[in-house]
Amino acid sequence: MQRFEGKVALITAAAQGIGAAVARRLADEGAAVVVTDLQEDKLAEVAKSIGDQALPLRVDVTNRADVDAAVAAATERFGRLDVLVNNAGGCIVRTAPEDASAEEFHAQLDLTLVGASRCIQAALPQLVKNRGNVVTISSVNGLAAFGNIEYAAAKAGQIAMTVNYAARYGELGVRFNVVAPGTIRTPVWDHQPGTLERFSRMYPLGRVGEPEDIAAAVAFLASGDAAWITGHTLPVEGGVLTGPGGMNLGPSGFFKKEYPES
Template identity: 80%
Template sequence: MERFDGKVALVTAGAQGIGEAVARRIAAEGGSVVVTDLQEEKVRGVAESIGERALALRVDVTSREDVDAAMAAAVERFGRLDVLVNNAGGCIVSSVPEDTTAEEWHQQLDLTLVGAARCIQASLPHLVKTQGNVVTISSVNGLAAFGNIEYAAAKAGQIAMTQNFAARYGTLGVRFNVVAPGTIRTPNWDSQPGTLEKFKSFYPLGRVGEPEDIAAAVAFLASSDASWITGLTLPVEGGVLTGPGLFDLTPSGPFYKEYDV
C-alpha cells in the first residue's frame, strides 16, 4: 500500500522503539518523514537507513524554539507537512506519589503533555493548509489505573487535549486522534530483564506489544482510510483493559473451555 504518497510526516522521539517503527511504516507506505529525537546520532542512523525521503533532526520538545525550527525545516525540505506524530514523552518521576515534588510534576507534564501541545501549536499552520492530522501516542495509563500517577495524569491530559483540538479544528479539515498502547517491547525495558516476560500474563492475547503493532495503528489513523475519524482514542493493548486477573483461564480454572483449533 502507498497510503502516504506525496505526504510528509514529522515523528517525535523517532530514534528507537515506537517512533522508529512509525517512521519506517510511513516511509514504507510512500511518505517522506522527518524523524526527531534528542539522541542525535541514533536518529540520524534511522533517517539514513530509510533513505532520501527522511530527514533527521535533534529536537527537544520542551523547547518551543526547537519545535518551531523542526516544523520549518520539514516544510523547507519537503514543501509541506501532512502528519504530526506526537510520540515524545516518558515516565520520568521515580518517587512515590506522596513524595513527588512540584518540580517533578512540572517536569513530567512539560515533557509529555505540554511538549505534545507545543508540537501541535507549531504544526497547525501547516496542517490547516494540507488538511492534515495529528496522532498522539498516549497510553493505557491514561485510561485506567495502572500506577505511575504523574505519567498517567500527563497521558490522560493528552487524550482530553486531543478531543478538544478535534472539536475546534474539525471544520478546517484537521483531524486529531490518539493511540493508547499497552506494554510495548522497546529498549526502555532493557534495564529490567525478565519484566516483559512476566507482563505477558497480564494480557489476554498472551504477549506484550511490539513497536510495529503501534505503527500499524498510527498509519491507519494518519491515512485517508480514517478520513472520517477524529477525537478518537484507539487502545492497542492486547486486551489488558478487559480486566487482567479477573478470570481464571487456566485449563483447570472454572472459566476454561476447550476449543478445537
C-alpha cells in the same frame, strides 16, 4: 500500499522504539518523514535505514524554538507537512506519588503533555493548509489505573487535549486522534530482565506489544482510511483493559495460576 504518497510526516522521539517503527512504516507507505529526537546517533541510524526521504533533526519538545525550527525545516526540505505524530514522552517521576516534588510533576507534564501541545501549535498552520492530521501516542495509563500517577495524568491530559482540538478544528478538515498502547517491547525494558515476560501474563493475547503493532495503528489513523475518524482514542493493548486489574482470566492465565479453583 502507498497511502502516504506525496505526504510529509513529522515524528517526535523517533530514534528508537515506537517512534522509529512509526517512521519506517509511514516511509514504507510513501511518506517523506522528519524524524526528531535528542539521541542524534541513533536518530541518524534510523534516517539512514529509511533513505533520502528521511530528514533527521535534533529536537527538544520542551523547547518551542526547537519545535518551530523542525516544522520550518520540514517545509523547507519537503514543501509541506501533513501528519504530526506526537510520540515524545516518558516516565520521569520514579518515587511514590506522595513523595514526588512539584518540580518532578511539572517536568513530567512539560515533556509529555505540554510538549505535545507545542508540537501541535507549531504544526497547525501547515495542517490546516493541507487538511492534515495529528496522532498522539498516549497510554493505557491514561485510561485505567496502572500506577505511575504523574505519568498517567499527563497521558490522560493528552487524550482530553485531543478531543478538544478535534472539536475545534474539525470544520477546517484537521483530524486529531490518539493511540493508547499497553506494554510495548522497547529499549526502556532492556535493563529489567524478565519483566516483559511477567507482564505478558496480564494480557489475554498472551504477549506484550511490539513497536510495529503501534506503528500499524498510527498508519491507519493518519491515512485516508480513517478520514471520518477524529477525537478518537484507539487502545492497542492486547486486551489488558478487558479484565479486572488487567488480569488474564483464560484457562492458563495469570488469574487461574494465582488463584486455583479448590
